[in-house]
Amino acid sequence: MPKDTFFKIAEVKRERLLRQAARMFAEKGLNQTDMAGLAERAGISKGSIYTYFDSKESLYLYVCRDGLERSRKAIYGTMDPAWDIYRQVDHIFRQGARFVLDHSEYLILYINVASAGMERFSEQISREVEHYTADHLKRLLRRDMAAGIVRNDLDVNMTAFMINSLYIVFITSLISSHFKIRMREYLEIEDDFDQDRVDGVIARTTTMIHHMLHPAVAAS
Amino acid sequence: MPKDTFFKIAEVKRERLLRQAARMFAEKGLNQTDMAGLAERAGISKGSIYTYFDSKESLYLYVCRDGLERSRKAIYGTMDPAWDIYRQVDHIFRQGARFVLDHSEYLILYINVASAGMERFSEQISREVEHYTADHLKRLLRRDMAAGIVRNDLDVNMTAFMINSLYIVFITSLISSHFKIRMREYLEIEDDFDQDRVDGVIARTTTMIHHMLHPAVAAS
Amino acid sequence: MPKDTFFKIAEVKRERLLRQAARMFAEKGLNQTDMAGLAERAGISKGSIYTYFDSKESLYLYVCRDGLERSRKAIYGTMDPAWDIYRQVDHIFRQGARFVLDHSEYLILYINVASAGMERFSEQISREVEHYTADHLKRLLRRDMAAGIVRNDLDVNMTAFMINSLYIVFITSLISSHFKIRMREYLEIEDDFDQDRVDGVIARTTTMIHHMLHPAVAAS
Amino acid sequence: MPKDTFFKIAEVKRERLLRQAARMFAEKGLNQTDMAGLAERAGISKGSIYTYFDSKESLYLYVCRDGLERSRKAIYGTMDPAWDIYRQVDHIFRQGARFVLDHSEYLILYINVASAGMERFSEQISREVEHYTADHLKRLLRRDMAAGIVRNDLDVNMTAFMINSLYIVFITSLISSHFKIRMREYLEIEDDFDQDRVDGVIARTTTMIHHMLHPAVAAS
DNA sequence: TATGAATGAGATTTCATTCAT
DNA sequence: TATGAATGAAATCTCATTCAT
Numbered sequence: 001m002p003k004d005t006f007f008k009i010a011e012v013k014r015e016r017l018l019r020q021a022a023r024m025f026a027e028k029g030l031n032q033t034d035m036a037g038l039a040e041r042a043g044i045s046k047g048s049i050y051t052y053f054d055s056k057e058s059l060y061l062y063v064c065r066d067g068l069e070r071s072r073k074a075i076y077g078t079m080d081p082a083w084d085i086y087r088q089v090d091h092i093f094r095q096g097a098r099f100v101l102d103h104s105e106y107l108i109l110y111i112n113v114a115s116a117g118m119e120r121f122s123e124q125i126s127r128e129v130e131h132y133t134a135d136h137l138k139r140l141l142r143r144d145m146a147a148g149i150v151r152n153d154l155d156v157n158m159t160a161f162m163i164n165s166l167y168i169v170f171i172t173s174l175i176s177s178h179f180k181i182r183m184r185e186y187l188e189i190e191d192d193f194d195q196d197r198v199d200g201v202i203a204r205t206t207t208m209i210h211h212m213l214h215p216a217v218a219a220s
Numbered sequence: 221m222p223k224d225t226f227f228k229i230a231e232v233k234r235e236r237l238l239r240q241a242a243r244m245f246a247e248k249g250l251n252q253t254d255m256a257g258l259a260e261r262a263g264i265s266k267g268s269i270y271t272y273f274d275s276k277e278s279l280y281l282y283v284c285r286d287g288l289e290r291s292r293k294a295i296y297g298t299m300d301p302a303w304d305i306y307r308q309v310d311h312i313f314r315q316g317a318r319f320v321l322d323h324s325e326y327l328i329l330y331i332n333v334a335s336a337g338m339e340r341f342s343e344q345i346s347r348e349v350e351h352y353t354a355d356h357l358k359r360l361l362r363r364d365m366a367a368g369i370v371r372n373d374l375d376v377n378m379t380a381f382m383i384n385s386l387y388i389v390f391i392t393s394l395i396s397s398h399f400k401i402r403m404r405e406y407l408e409i410e411d412d413f414d415q416d417r418v419d420g421v422i423a424r425t426t427t428m429i430h431h432m433l434h435p436a437v438a439a440s
Numbered sequence: 441m442p443k444d445t446f447f448k449i450a451e452v453k454r455e456r457l458l459r460q461a462a463r464m465f466a467e468k469g470l471n472q473t474d475m476a477g478l479a480e481r482a483g484i485s486k487g488s489i490y491t492y493f494d495s496k497e498s499l500y501l502y503v504c505r506d507g508l509e510r511s512r513k514a515i516y517g518t519m520d521p522a523w524d525i526y527r528q529v530d531h532i533f534r535q536g537a538r539f540v541l542d543h544s545e546y547l548i549l550y551i552n553v554a555s556a557g558m559e560r561f562s563e564q565i566s567r568e569v570e571h572y573t574a575d576h577l578k579r580l581l582r583r584d585m586a587a588g589i590v591r592n593d594l595d596v597n598m599t600a601f602m603i604n605s606l607y608i609v610f611i612t613s614l615i616s617s618h619f620k621i622r623m624r625e626y627l628e629i630e631d632d633f634d635q636d637r638v639d640g641v642i643a644r645t646t647t648m649i650h651h652m653l654h655p656a657v658a659a660s
Numbered sequence: 661m662p663k664d665t666f667f668k669i670a671e672v673k674r675e676r677l678l679r680q681a682a683r684m685f686a687e688k689g690l691n692q693t694d695m696a697g698l699a700e701r702a703g704i705s706k707g708s709i710y711t712y713f714d715s716k717e718s719l720y721l722y723v724c725r726d727g728l729e730r731s732r733k734a735i736y737g738t739m740d741p742a743w744d745i746y747r748q749v750d751h752i753f754r755q756g757a758r759f760v761l762d763h764s765e766y767l768i769l770y771i772n773v774a775s776a777g778m779e780r781f782s783e784q785i786s787r788e789v790e791h792y793t794a795d796h797l798k799r800l801l802r803r804d805m806a807a808g809i810v811r812n813d814l815d816v817n818m819t820a821f822m823i824n825s826l827y828i829v830f831i832t833s834l835i836s837s838h839f840k841i842r843m844r845e846y847l848e849i850e851d852d853f854d855q856d857r858v859d860g861v862i863a864r865t866t867t868m869i870h871h872m873l874h875p876a877v878a879a880s
Numbered sequence: 881t882a883t884g885a886a887t888g889a890g891a892t893t894t895c896a897t898t899c900a901t
Numbered sequence: 902t903a904t905g906a907a908t909g910a911a912a913t914c915t916c917a918t919t920c921a922t
Binding site: 225229268 | 907908909
Binding site for chain 4: 911912913914915916
């Protein structure tokens with residue numbers, strides 16, 4: 001969606017624009033982000049942005065796609081496909097949390113696309129984003145069912161849906177103002193979330209997932 | 221947060237304004253909703269809204285609070301406190317789904333408050349909203365642990381958090397453009413979501429929750 | 441300019457409205473004074489004001505006229521017509537200063553009528569106000585010229601004009617934000633204006649006037 | 661107080677905006693001047709004004725300051741510092757009258773700043789404006805006292821204050837609706853003020869000032 | 881290719897005045 | 902006579918986008 005010129009400029013410039021755009025869009029939302037302010041923060045002129053992108057929305061769309069691509073790489077790029085589902089899920093939660101704490105802007109963008117008035121973006125982005133993850137989880141479930149380490153009476157689609165739901169709410173709780181408050185209310189946390197707490201929540205969550213999926217859960 | 225005047229006008233007028241405001245805010249979001257348009261849809265003048273509320277934001281805040289109150293009543297007002305946790309959770313999912321399908325606007329508002337640039341609202345709303353549900357679920361878990369129908373090795377807070385997480389993603393999937401697409405992708409649904417499918421997903425979910433919580437789940 | 445009803449209401453109510461109106465108009469100016477706020481400060485309803493006056497402007501005009509009448513009474517009502525011009529001028533300065541320090545609102549209204557966009561008021565008020573004072577000063581000058589205590593080579597009109605000019609700038613300096621700053625700059629005053637300083641300025645001014653007018657000024 | 665952009669545009673455009681702004685502000689006052697109307701009269705778009713100034717008030721403040729600067733140049737720029745105080749005062753009155761008759765808008769702005777609700781402007785403008793004139797008059801008085809052409813028993817500050825007071829009332833009488841009426845009432849003028857009359861009033865005034873200040877005025 | 885001045889539609893909010901009760 | 906809810910015109914300011922340089 002960017003114009004050709006965007007890929008001809010110096011990489012640092014390109015990266016700076018993308019990063020600042022992601023940050024501003026995440027901080028203020030699409031409508032409240034003004035192109036003049038963005039240009040200034042990116043150290044270029046308003047006019048230049050329009051030589052790279054057709055419109056603010058076009059830039060927004062690209063920034064979202066780019067962010068989703070980055071987060072996918074951060075999580076799936078470091079994962080060994082040979083691991084069993086439990087280890088992979090654990091990895092997803094851990095790497096996801098790490099990525100989100102480093103680059104909250106991308107997750108915020110993802111959440112915003114689920115907001116009112118954003119239908120035109122979700123139509124373009126949502127399916128391609130979710131398909132990758134959905135597909136991956138489903139394959140994994142089937143593979144490990146066959147391997148006998150996942151109960152074979154589970155509804156694969158539904159299970160994948162639930163695992164990913166827990167994942168989304170969990171990482172969202174690390175950054176969205178509302179969901180952060182919500183998590184604190186549930187988990188009765190007063191002070192800031194430190195690494196230990198995050199690890200604890202992840203461990204508890206993956207344990208529960210293990211418990212749901214494993215054929216011979218019994219005691220634990 | 222409304223001015224006194226608001227409670228002195230005819231109830232139908234008050235209700236019409238609240239309903240139309242909820243719908244417009246849900247449809248377009250806070251920023252894209254214009255007061256002139258809202259006034260017209262509510263059948264009153266722009267000026268009148270300002271005799272009821274100090275500002276657009278003040279109206280937005282009240283509409284959100286009011287919507288959360290309505291949804292709470294719809295769900296918890298029809299629930300027998302004597303029911304065991306499984307039946308109550310099932311009731312929450314079913315009544316929640318029903319409410320959301322009838323009044324999607326209120327859930328959309330809830331999601332929007334989690335968006336970028338909405339921190340000033342989440343600060344005012346989130347805790348009070350989440351506290352009620354969190355508290356309810358935790359009490360229930362403790363009561364039924366004591367009653368021996370919930371495993372007593374569970375982390376109460378964490379478990380409540382996960383149940384509610386599944387609930388939120390589920391009802392959000394019924395209405396948010398993005399999450400609807402996501403659910404279809406996971407559950408491989410092509411056509412519109414009908415009542416049967418919704419019931420099916422609820423059944424599957426509550427079964428899984430039962431499985432997670434019940435002491436003697438063992439094999440199945 | 442008020443309607444008949446205005447003179448049928450209780451005097452305290454009438455006075456309260458006039459006083460609060462004078463204060464608000466003086467404090468904020470005509471345009472920035474809002475009828476709702478005024479009604480509240482006067483302890484009556486907006487609607488009531490419109491049963492007494494046709495419009496905001498009509499009220500403004502009456503308040504100005506009323507204030508000018510009050511200031512005239514305060515100054516000229518306590519003056520013995522038999523006094524010579526020097527004593528009368530001294531009296532005017534002293535009583536003027538006293539009145540203005542007690543009721544700055546009325547002088548502020550007078551100054552505001554000289555502002556941009558106030559032509560429609562000055563047309564109705566200015567002549568009648570200035571005529572009284574001008575006439576009085578001119579008569580006095582002529583009388584005391586005949587009595588031999590004012591130089592008879594003076595231009596009566598011009599002299600009256602100058603005496604009144606000095607008076608206006610002086611009392612305005614006691615209350616207008618700008619003219620107060622101006623007086624401090626000229627007289628090099630750092631701290632607040634106390635009664636002694638005011639008296640000193642008056643003495644200096646009337647002495648100079650005496651010097652200008654008296655036939656045998658010479659040394660003093 | 662303008663933004664940098666304002667000084668980068670063509671001078672004719674800049675001057676046109678300043679002139680029209682001064683005229684509109686003088687004609688209608690700050691509040692009644694609308695930015696759309698001003699933009700139209702200045703031949704530019706509303707938006708452009710906001711690329712030059714942060715706000716209407718910021719523009720107003722600059723227009724006032726600019727006007728005061730222009731009037732200072734018109735009066736003091738053409739004055740020989742070697743002249744004695746009487747000639748300088750005469751020059752000030754004559755050049756002041758000329759400037760004011762050519763550019764009444766600037767004096768009207770000056771008067772308006774002394775109005776109710778304009779405190780925030782007088783705080784910023786008044787001292788710097790009055791200081792220059794006050795300082796000049798005081799120096800002159802001291803110099804010519806030493807030279808023996810001004811009585812040395814005069815209170816310098818007070819005398820400067822009175823000379824400037826007469827000056828302000830005089831030029832204000834040439835343009836403010838109210839003060840024009842007042843001057844006519846005092847000087848009994850029916851028809852329009854022509855150049856001869858203005859000259860006459862100036863001559864009379866400066867004569868009287870000479871009379872007040874000169875050591876050996878005695879009889880006349 | 882880069883710039884930033886110019887545009888003008890559009891949004892929120894205010895407030896004098898009316899009028900049914 | 903008193904009230905205060907209702908009105909809607911009007912005003913300031915924002916900002917995505919264009920285009921001459």
